[in-house]
Amino acid sequence: MRIDHTIAFRSIITIVKGAKKKLIGKKIKSVEIRVPKMVNFLVKEFKKGSIGAEIKDIRRFAKIIVIDLSNGNSILIHLKLTGQLVYAGPSKIGQIEIEKGGHPSRVYDQPLPHNYTHVIFKFNDKSHLYYNDIRKFGYLKLVKTAEMGERPEIKNLGPEPLDGWKYEEFKTKLARRERSKIKQVLMDQKFVSGIGNIYANEIMFYARISPDRLIGTLTEEEKKKVFKGIQFILKKGIELGGSSENTYVNLEGKKGDFMKYARVYQQKVCKICVGPIKRINIGGRGTFYCPSCQV
Ligand SMILES: [Zn+2]
Structure with missing residues (x-):
């Protein structure tokens, strides 16, 4: 596994x-x-x-x-x-x-x-x-x-997203990566700390943005939605005790419940429009999104 x-x-x-x-x-x-x-x-x-x-x-x-x-x-x-x-x-x-x-x-x-x-x-x-x-x-x-x-x-660690990270800082950093795919940049630990593959998938769904969009094509409104999504999904992840899929056990001995929340990661059907979830590869990582809800 x-x-x-x-x-x-x-x-x-x-x-x-x-x-x-x-x-x-x-x-x-x-x-x-x-x-x-x-x-x-x-x-x-x-x-x-x-x-x-x-x-x-x-x-x-x-x-x-x-x-x-x-x-x-x-x-x-x-x-x-x-x-x-x-x-x-x-x-x-x-x-x-x-x-x-x-x-x-x-x-x-x-x-x-x-x-x-x-x-x-x-x-x-x-x-x-x-x-x-x-x-x-x-x-x-x-x-x-x-x-x-x-x-x-x-x-060399990137900023901690839940520790006073400002939208303006996020935007300035994004501007240097205009030709990169948004999801891949979110997972770059030098860009921001702590966003792994599952969370990156869910952030893109939260923002209703297709994970393969180039940063240069994002509007101001969309960047704001991504920023908001980072905060929302990471907080959710902490609240639910991590994203352990099957066997992972944290120090308190409980399995994480984040996977129960997952809207697109390893899902087959979109919970919003009931259309099929599509799987693609971005930077070698399994990427899941809803082609109807995410533009
Ligand atoms: Zn959908």
Whole structure:
């Protein structure tokens, strides 16, 4: 099954929410790094800079999870395509509380740690945080908290659409991409953070604009509708807990309900005009739209 970026990103909001509840205030007792590549081969540095520190805060920058420590360092975690974070709480009356966040896979459904567990944090209260990754594309990086804004991983991210992004800024950026297709530009993470394929499809439907329109052909009115659609669809996505299609489980253990909302993505019939939904390819991604409702 192809894993959509959208799934990873929107659910990262829920992972961060869950991780905040579970991890803030805990002290890192030890870190076991089973696959040095996950920390860019800086095993000693990673351990030295994290063991003994307390978790102060957990934040998110687009798809990057940031764990701020009490010693002035932060850990950046990117799950990439198959990374997963699993929290296992201290056992209470014989019960082990487990929360998962990240990408699903049947191979992950086995006792922890397993063959795909590459990094294990142990906390002072005997709880654990496991980093699992089948394909090992993800990373954990230790950086100075004060220098984080200068890190290329953070610095090159596009604006956060729900965080005070202004229409004028959107319009100015669009003007530089007049010959590109609108849907493809929305999915460019340097243009704006966090719009994956499912959301991009739904934004275009919300705006009633065909996803293959060139930006240069959009009227002022249409650009406004796209901008409004970005806000509406992303808020909807958060409200419904991410866009997990079948098996994805966020840190709170619930499947996202966004797919129940989807108007065009993987749909056959338009919910407005009852005409057929058409599927095309834009930039190699499955694109769904209603040729009657979207112009
Ligand atoms: Zn329609």
